Amino acid sequence: MGFYLVQLLTGLSNACALFLVASGLTLIFGVTRIVNFSHGSFYMLGAYIAYTLVEQSSGAFGFWGSLLLAGIAVGIIGLIVELIVLKPIYKSPELYQLVATFGVILVIQDLAQWIWGAEDLFGRRAPGFKGENATVDIAGTLMPTYDLAIIAIALSVLGILWFIFNRTRFGILVRAATLDREMVSALGVNQSLLFSGVFFLGSMLAGIGGAVQLPKGGASLLMDFEILSPIFVVVVIGGMGSIWGVFVASILVSVLQAFGVLFFPQSTLVLMFLVMAVVLIFRPWGLYGKEESSTEHAAGEIKEPLREVGSKMKMVFLTIIALLIISPIFLEGYNLNTIIDVLVFCLFAASLHYILGTGGLVSFGHAAFYGGGAYAAALLVTYANTPMELAIFFAPFLAGFVALIIGWFCVRLTGVYFAMLTLAFAQVLWSIVFQWSAVTKGDDGLTDVYPQIITSGSILHYYVVLILAVGGIILLRAMAHTPFGYSLRGGRDSSLRSEAIGMDVKLIQMSSFVFAGAMAGLAGSLFVFTKGSVFPDEMTIARSFDALLMVFLGGVQSLTGPISGAAAFTLLHEWLVQITEYWRGCLGILIICIVILLPNGLAGIGELFRNIFTKTPKEEAAK
Amino acid sequence: MLKVKKINSYYGGAHILHDVSLNVEQGEVVALLGRNGAGKSTTMKSICGLVQPKSGVVEFMGQGMQGKPPYHICRAGIGYVPEERRVFSELTILENLEVGKRSARQDVPQWSHEKLFELFPNLAERRQNLGSQLSGGEQQMLSIARTLMGNPSFILLDEPSEGLAPVIVEQMALAIMELKKQGVTILLSEQNLHFAKLVADRAVILESGFVRYGGTIVELEADEEVRTAYLMV
Ligand SMILES: Nc1ncnc2c1ncn2[C@@H]1O[C@H](COP(=O)(O)OP(=O)(O)OP(=O)(O)O)[C@@H](O)[C@H]1O
């Protein structure tokens, strides 16, 4: 009996810890409609700052005061990030905001490493919760007392939040803005201040959530990405923007996990996503969420129709392809491999662009199909004795099949909800690969899956990759120019109108999603074909973000975007890694600058100059 | 008090308002008339800043308002009551009023909960009810009351009688006349003359985003030709 009670309390304690962090995320989303991926970084900072403060304090008062102070410090950091990075891009498409917050993640990661070092830090235990007071006997089973303290802290925070939202003017404005922020501004409320206030409060909650973890799990550089999927899952389950929803969802997920671990110890991560999938089947907008009625900004705001490739552009392309064909003559080894990496990423980015640019659906989980294709090929080689050369051709179909399942859930939603769901499903796949080590070898990855005939590094190998990658890209382009591709764009530009003329928009989006997934799978299998191994890393959020970054860098306007973006990204990455240990931070700063200064990606450089030299580009555009 | 000069507004690429100009003097009630889709709501939004006109001037009490954010325009004294009411569904009546609350301004009537509940007695009984629990008429009253909490000297009322039962419409007309008596200047929009002639002094008619007519309500009532051209369905 006591055992189950302790299990329940542990679940509740985890729920409370999760709620502290996730409440901030949902609050920020509710009011600003920004999906703040750097929320996990604020959580991490909370733990690190608390560590430093705790080390310098003494006594119970000093200890708890340090945790609170860490929260406030993180709140201020969040506020600074909001003022510098997000304020200029509130009106921009989601992709830009995502990319900007991703930049913030990179910067904070390197900053934390620079200040606190790469080693994990272990915080002091909380005074009054150590030694013989560290555990308490509950009907024969021991329970850490600090876990109970976390419950008490979270409930107090919930109480304070309740007070703020129901009894203060700021809280009432926040609730009103979550419902209809435009109306709130028409009633004389300065949105800008409100947003800043909300960002402070939300980041502070993340900071407190991180600080509270310190005596339990310490502080490490992995905390930011580790917390991301759980908090996004509960925010999505609860209904984005709903504090109460996130509380209920945290309890649901954590308690189920606490008991699930007794029965399926290998699938704790998957369980969380299963709950989410079940909830979303019945309530696509989450438990307490509401259908998004107005789409304030479309995915990429791409108004121009796809242009036919001009003859100049064709020449450039042909030249590049010709150069690629002859490059083995004067390049070899390392450089040739770099070209292969670029080609694989070009295909990966182009496949994302197909669904994002042409379809207007911003997928945050595209790595699921890239990694899916990679694993499909590797598994076929490992378990079915398929030659690698053949596995490459099966992989896209398997990746497409995965996309079919995921797409079935996702295309019912649009905008941020679609994005979040794709992200969550990518995480499901990742957690399966990560935890099902009997088959996938977990973190050790599948190795030694080299092709049998075509030796890696050979010229033949190079040409196979070249043909398949370029072929895939050409296929994607051709597809965008078929009637099917046109109707996909129709659905993007005006889904109501398209439906009115009898198109099944969802079906078209669905099949495009599958097609894009299959092409990403091809890229993934080419990756394995080249590297001879695959690790769960290829499915992480970070990999999905890489692809988004490439598309963003090149600009979503045309297919040249992702291709040049992938090339620029890979080369930039290689270069930064060579010159500095802190390449992440440099990349992050660069990304943030590009988002703020070049709202159309690198392709926007030309436009930037035009804007500088012609005074009223907008008026011209209107004409 | 309010001078709109040759504004042009767009939704994306669609040109909706074409050189719309109109004036409202202090203490007046002006009706902006026109059929479905004539551009009435767009004109109102262009005045309160929810739509930014691409060109033209919106002058309020001698100050340029175009290009200013909505909260700034609201604080200058222009209150906006949207056609869809847009009450905050998950907030109580009192909380809805709290959102609209602004500090007092000189030379304009000051509003409090109690004063507003006098003006709209229906709301008084339900002050703890959520916005979503109100009837259409009550929502309209709440929307107006919420805007009045900002102590505006001028309000934009977008189709205040739309979809309301005749009794409520009458109540609404009385409330508007009361507002006028208190010294609030009003620009309201309507699709037809029925309601406008109860409360308005002057009328401006829009059609396809162009101003087609301006004159007193009495003149308009007499002008059969204009009415059939721009108002009758
Ligand atoms: N958000 C929008 N996006 C695109 N077009 C719009 C939008 N809102 C209105 N329109 C178009 O602008 C034109 C003017 O609309 P507006 O709402 O100003 O008319 P209205 O006179 O208020 O009509 P009603 O009497 O039906 O309220 C219409 O043709 C309408 O279709």
Ligand SMILES: [Mg+2]
């Ligand atoms: Mg209207």
